[in-house]
Amino acid sequence: MSTPSANPSLERLRTPVQYLKGVGPHRAEKLARLNIFTALDLLFFFPRDYQDVRDVIPIAQLVEDEPASIIGIVEEVTLRNTGPGRSILGVLIRSDDQYLRAVWFNQPFLRRRFNEGTRVLLSGKPTMNGLRWEMAHPIADVLEEAQEEIGGKILPIYPLTEGIRQGAMRRLVHLTVEEYRKEIEEVLPQSFLDEHGLMPVHHAIQQIHSPDDHESKAAAQRRFIYQELLVLQLALAVRRYQLTASRHSLPIPIDGRIDDRIRRLIPFELTEAQNQAVAEVTQDLARDVPMNRMLQGDVGSGKTIVALYAMLAAVAAGSQAAMMAPTEVLARQHARTLGKLLAQAQVKVGLLTGTLTDRQRRELLAEVASGEVQLLIGTQAMIASQIEFKQLGLVVIDEQHKFGVRQRGLLRSAGLDPHYLVMTATPIPRTIAMSLFGDLDVSSIREAPPGRQPVHTYIGAEEEREKWWEFFRKKLREGRQGYVVAPLVDESSTGDSASAEQLMESLSNGELEEFRLRLLHGRMSAEEKEETMRLFNDGEIQTLVSTSVIEVGVDVPNAVVMTIEGGERFGLAQLHQLRGRISRGSHAGFLCIFADPKSDQSRERLEALAKSTDGFELAELDFRLRGPGDLFGFKQHGMPPLRIADLQRDAELLEKARTDARSIIAADPALADAKWEKLRRMVFIRYGKSLEIGDLA
Ligand code: ADP
Ligand code: MG
Secondary structure (H helix, E strand, O other): OOOOOOOHHHHHHOOEHHHOOOOHHHHHHHHHOOOOOEHHHHHOOOOOEEEEHHHEOOHHHOOOOOOEEEEEEEEEEEEEEEEOOEEEEEEEEEEOOEEEEEEEEOOHHHHHHOOOOOEEEEEEOEEEEOOEEEEEOOEEEEEOHHHOOOOOOEEEEOOOOOOOOHHHHHHHHHHHHHHHHHHOOOOOOHHHHHHHOOOOHHHHHHHHHOOOOHHHHHHHHHHHHHHHHHHHHHHHHHHHHHHOOOOOOOOOOOOHHHHHHHHHHOOOOOOHHHHHHHHHHHHHHOOOOOOEEEEEEOOOOOOHHHHHHHHHHHHHOOOEEEEEOOOHHHHHHHHHHHHHHOOOOOOOEEEEOOOOOHHHHHHHHHHHHHOOOOEEEEOOHHHHOOOOOOOEEEEEEOOHHHHOOOOOOOOOOOOOOOEEEEEEOOOOOHHHHHHHOOOOEEEEEOOOOOOOOOEEEEEEOHHHHHHHHHHHHHHHHOOOEEEEEOOOOOOOHHHHHHHHHHHHHHHHOOOOOOOOEEEEOOOOOHHHHHHHHHHHHOOOOOEEEEOOOOOOOOOOOOEEEEEEOOHHHOOHHHHHHHHHHHOOOOOOEEEEEEOOOOOHHHHHHHHHHHHOOOHHHHHHHHHHHHOOOOOOOOOOOOOOOOOOOOOOOOHHHHHHHHHHHHHHHHHOOOOOOHHHHHHHHHHHHHHOOOOOOOOOO
């Protein structure tokens, strides 16, 4: 930033690290790898953990399974390879003729940290192994000469990078805190700190880096975690305000007569969950501010009918409705469903996709502009088409997670804003939904329509392969269809496509030789994919050999068997989505996952999948298994990652931050009051762009 700042404190905080005492250009380069460029970055470079050296005890006083810290000298270091990618690092520590062995599995790189003769501090859970104490994966800290007197302290443990040691990092942060902490602005008004029991920033920054005791450490952390979540929630609340309360739309009121007319068109009874979702949607629609709602429900839970209900309500109120789907196949499917429902009704449906001729498109757009077409279904081609509606009352986005980044305001008619309904089949854990989609109101469908057949899920052992393929072939011979999913290779579609190609090669010359197979992967052209999906839909192809990108939403009820290879590489939510492909019809589904679960975590994932078919339950579990620090979805949504808050661990603070943010914004939608000025800057600097809430005004 080259704009001169009127704020000398801020200028000082922006001092590049290389000018700090003891840094210089060489070390500055290394710090840059940790995203530390200025004094300010260092102040907010928080410890990832702490080591309490106040309870260091002699080895002789250790008690089985009771966490403790010890100090000793490294006697001997051994690194054994125990298989591909597997190793055991053992470090023997001596203190007063007592010995303890620290072990690390599969972390050979740690070896470099331990030299014979160095003094180390270890914290962990001791277990007695034979005659000697052992600690598996303890927190380890190499003590330097300068740190001789460590009595009575809780030491911070920072994330490190090659070439910077813990001791050096501690000293650097410590000096920076001493010298610069007074320059930090308190962004929260004093009254707010008091009311919410938050530690003031100068004290908190000091306590988070070198705490006096556990209580003040926790209070300091709480302050920064809460602040980070509050800033996020304020941004979302501002966005929510900007998209709803400050806009106007045409109210779409639904009375008993209209409700009855719509329901008569639907060939089945709505489930309780669907009725609940319809009630939430219709309440929003009746208002003169736009609805901004997400409808989430597992694959096959019956979201479409809720959307169609809303679209028909819009038509009944004299306006138009549009629905956008991520693929042409899906758009056509929706148009077909609507066509069937509306066979007796006087409603005109248009279908806009990329494959229309110019002339067809012109005609369709003219009919949309005149209002003749009341319901428009389409793909992303709708966005490119600059459609003019006569009176657009409602926009539905299906499978919104497939569109990636938030896009809205793309379909808009002059004057009033349409109501918005976005649908997603990826169940989202509550805390994630509150953070990534906190600007949306959420409706969830958790029960499946009646009559669904279960999917049987097996975790296949290698020696059962032949038996499983025999079963797979039997199903195909009975006239059913199947999927085979290739292992994930990496994040690039290139690697995955190659792995699917390989699998195709071996199946068509082996296990599935006698059947009609076809390949589907992300690197094929759109036409090839559409063609393949159509053939599969029509039953011309018996088995699809595919990457994990089996097209969303496609409903081929006749497909009932699925093999997943390399199951340990998939996330739980992803496996569940894949399984969703074979739970759509009146036949029971059968899934076999072959996997080499290297970690306990992936074994746990697979077992959970075999046990539960509830997508929400699995999503929560997946989220928990990923552990703290996982940035689930933030990057994908173009949002800056959280630095200190952890959505699982801090779920309670998140709720609080959300409630507080919403009440602040309700009273002062633009954070215009002078007392919010600094906080407002922070909100807009951090989220102005990613959440499209505007630049700092
Ligand atoms: P998704 O939530 O994945 O979009 P769909 O809306 O496509 O699910 O619904 C899946 C199938 O369930 C469709 O064939 C639909 O007709 C059927 N369905 C939806 N709701 C009900 C219901 N209440 N009773 C019976 N069948 C239903
Ligand atoms: Mg759907």
